[in-house]
Amino acid sequence: xxxxxxxxxxxxxxxxxxxxxxxxxxxxxxxxxxxxxxxxxxxxxxxxxxxxxxxxxxxxxxxxxxxxxxxxxxxxxxxxxxxxxxxxxxxxxxxxxxxxxxxxxxxxxxxxxxxxxxxxxxxxxxxxxxxxxxxxxxxxxxxxxxxxxxxxxxxxxxxxxxxxxxxxxxxxxxxxxxxxxxxxxxxxxxxxxxxxxxxxxxxxxxxxxxxxxxxxxxxxxxxxxxxxxxxxxxxxxxxxxxxxxxxxxxxxxxxxxxxxxxxxxxxxxxxxxxxxxxxxxxxxxxxxxxxxxxxxxxxxxxxxxxxxxxxxxxxxxxxxxxxxxxxxxxxxxxxxxxxxxxxxxxxxxxx
Amino acid sequence: xxxxxxxxxxxxxxxxxxxxxxxxxxxxxxxxxxxxxxxxxxxxxxxxxxxxxxxxxxxxxxxxxxxxxxxxxxxxxxxxxxxxxxxxxxxxxxxxxxxxxxxxxxxxxxxxxxxxxxxxxxxxxxxxxxxxxxxxxxxxxxxxxxxxxxxxxxxxxxxxxxxxxxxxxxxxxxxxxxxxxxxxxxxxxxxxxxxxxxxxxxxxxxxxxxxxxxxxxxxxxxxxxxxxxxxxxxxxxxxxxxxxxxxxxxxxxxxxxxxxxxxxxxxxxxxxxxxxxxxxxxxxxxxxxxxxxxxxxxxxxx
Numbered sequence: 001x002x003x004x005x006x007x008x009x010x011x012x013x014x015x016x017x018x019x020x021x022x023x024x025x026x027x028x029x030x031x032x033x034x035x036x037x038x039x040x041x042x043x044x045x046x047x048x049x050x051x052x053x054x055x056x057x058x059x060x061x062x063x064x065x066x067x068x069x070x071x072x073x074x075x076x077x078x079x080x081x082x083x084x085x086x087x088x089x090x091x092x093x094x095x096x097x098x099x100x101x102x103x104x105x106x107x108x109x110x111x112x113x114x115x116x117x118x119x120x121x122x123x124x125x126x127x128x129x130x131x132x133x134x135x136x137x138x139x140x141x142x143x144x145x146x147x148x149x150x151x152x153x154x155x156x157x158x159x160x161x162x163x164x165x166x167x168x169x170x171x172x173x174x175x176x177x178x179x180x181x182x183x184x185x186x187x188x189x190x191x192x193x194x195x196x197x198x199x200x201x202x203x204x205x206x207x208x209x210x211x212x213x214x215x216x217x218x219x220x221x222x223x224x225x226x227x228x229x230x231x232x233x234x235x236x237x238x239x240x241x242x243x244x245x246x247x248x249x250x251x252x253x254x255x256x257x258x259x260x261x262x263x264x265x266x267x268x269x270x271x272x273x274x275x276x277x278x279x280x281x282x283x284x285x286x287x288x289x290x291x292x293x294x295x296x297x298x299x300x301x302x303x304x305x306x307x308x309x310x311x312x313x314x315x316x317x318x319x320x321x322x323x324x325x326x327x328x329x330x331x332x333x334x335x336x337x338x339x340x341x342x343x344x345x346x347x348x349x350x351x
Numbered sequence: 352x353x354x355x356x357x358x359x360x361x362x363x364x365x366x367x368x369x370x371x372x373x374x375x376x377x378x379x380x381x382x383x384x385x386x387x388x389x390x391x392x393x394x395x396x397x398x399x400x401x402x403x404x405x406x407x408x409x410x411x412x413x414x415x416x417x418x419x420x421x422x423x424x425x426x427x428x429x430x431x432x433x434x435x436x437x438x439x440x441x442x443x444x445x446x447x448x449x450x451x452x453x454x455x456x457x458x459x460x461x462x463x464x465x466x467x468x469x470x471x472x473x474x475x476x477x478x479x480x481x482x483x484x485x486x487x488x489x490x491x492x493x494x495x496x497x498x499x500x501x502x503x504x505x506x507x508x509x510x511x512x513x514x515x516x517x518x519x520x521x522x523x524x525x526x527x528x529x530x531x532x533x534x535x536x537x538x539x540x541x542x543x544x545x546x547x548x549x550x551x552x553x554x555x556x557x558x559x560x561x562x563x564x565x566x567x568x569x570x571x572x573x574x575x576x577x578x579x580x581x582x583x584x585x586x587x588x589x590x591x592x593x594x595x596x597x598x599x600x601x602x603x604x605x606x607x608x609x610x611x612x613x614x615x616x617x618x619x620x621x622x623x624x625x626x627x628x629x630x631x632x633x634x635x636x637x638x639x640x641x642x643x644x645x646x647x648x649x650x651x652x653x
Binding site for chain 1: 355360362368370374378397399401404405424425426427428429430431433434435436437444445446448454455456457458459465470485486487
């Protein structure tokens with residue numbers, strides 16, 4: 001095993017709609033900035049990997065077009081995952097284990113503003129039994145939230161409190177989409193979209209892009225003073241069918257956190273990717289994160305949720321606090337799939 | 352003016368999907384209104400059936416027929432359905448454990464009201480009228496009630512009897528008729544055929560005034576089955592001048608917080624050309640504006 005670190009991070013501010021951009025126009029600013037922070041160019045990068053989904057822009061093979069935002073001549077080593085950019089980071093981490101290259105560029109982009117996102121996400125569901133019924137992502141998450149209430153694990157007020165804390169945390173985050181002092185009581189007056197989920201209990205849909213550079217061992221130490229070392233990283237998946245899972249727990253994130261080495265020392269902060277308020281409660285319980293851990297100091301996905309990018313941003317936000325010396329050890333988490341089906345957890349640490 | 356061009360754009364794929372022996376058999380059975388689950392290697396039943404269980408073990412080729420009913424394990428009420436939802440009126444999504452199955456199925460519940468939904472409720476499957484061998488052959492589920500309808504319907508001819516007929520005929524002419532006990536002198540409105548105090552017949556009819564005293568009243572604020580008026584409204588007992596028993600009618604034309612016992616009230620009649628043999632000829636009683644009657648003057652009628 002080689003030690004791999006996050007050495008730079010760049011993101012576009014998450015906003016409701018970035019009008020003036022196609023894929024290369026979204027990608028170029030963040031990839032070039034992530035490399036420029038280190039004095040690198042694409043020629044210095046050993047492997048490039050991206051995460052996105054073509055259904056967001058509704059354009060097949062939009063990820064191929066995104067490569068135009070890079071310098072891809074002479075030909076580069078490149079790969080793509082149809083998942084959040086954090087899973088592309090995982091692929092890059094695995095690729096760096098081969099030992100032949102020392103740097104990797106990871107990026108992702110999400111333009112949520114173009115299409116009907118809750119309906120697009122129904123395409124994740126079983127194509128025989130669920131997708132034809134039109135189970136949008138908010139309604140699927142609502143079934144999970146109601147199961148939590150029925151199990152006595154949380155109340156709607158708990159959901160609102162997660163949102164209020166997240167959006168308050170985001171006040172100092174210039175890249176957050178929704179931030180400020182939100183009243184719990186007022187949130188509880190909002191009409192239901194799909195009960196028990198009200199608008200504020202769901203993350204906003206944002207446009208953004210993000211990039212991270214990874215480097216190994218001495219290469220990382222050359223590039224930055226304090227690399228954010230990936231001490232462990234693990235991805236676990238649960239069964240696809242909602243009716244075959246206990247939706248109130250997350251055994252996959254529990255196991256991933258264990259395998260990533262969460263228990264080997266205390267973490268100062270955790271950046272959790274919870275697109276719905278109740279999912280943060282599930283994740284905290286599953287990973288055993290107590291009140292001593294600062295959860296989502298950036299505001300998390302409830303403050304900014306660019307699809308396929310919000311997870312990579314969790315890694316970037318956690319790493320930034322280590323790179324800057326503000327934190328010693330941090331957990332970064334990303335989910336994909338319906339109702340927390342996939343969970344990726346990494347433990348990041350400074351030296 | 353925006354520099355960025357924009358246009359609507361629809362993405363559609365006319366894909367077909369092969370179903371295979373497990374999913375295919377389940378979907379085909381739906382055409383015949385047969386609901387089946389598949390047995391797992393460790394003896395559990397999955398409905399909808401899957402090729403593999405969550406342990407990754409292949410399921411068996413043993414199918415079991417299940418009752419088209421189940422229990423709601425979780426649910427979500429959708430007050431404003433999205434395009435593409437199974438209903439265009441409010442409905443619930445639910446995870447439903449079919450009776451005899453060990454997993455749960457995602458489907459819609461046509462419950463009309465969110466109040467009818469709760470985890471643990473029993474639901475029955477509603478088949479689609481037309482079937483195509485897809486999950487849509489199950490139109491939805493509907494709440495199963497633990498009661499059956501038990502209506503009663505009987506047809507009668509009623510007649511009000513001699514004395515009440517006299518009363519109703521009086522109303523048709525705009526008169527309020529009472530029956531008088533010739534010995535005790537008490538006047539009952541409507542006439543009853545006998546004085547309940549003395550047992551004497553009350554064959555003598557007398558006309559009483561359409562003005563009287565409000566002896567007691569209630570303000571109705573709660574709705575109930577069969578209610579004709581919208582709450583709140585006031586209903587009162589009125590002892591008409593010349594009568595010894597009250598009639599009951601609506602009190603109106605006065606704010607509710609000003610209605611009081613002893614208030615003098617007068618009948619508000621419908622236009623004469625609408626009069627029938629009915630107390631509905633009087634719309635309501637309203638204050639006359641006269642001084643209130645003293646409590647002692649009507650206390651025996653309470």
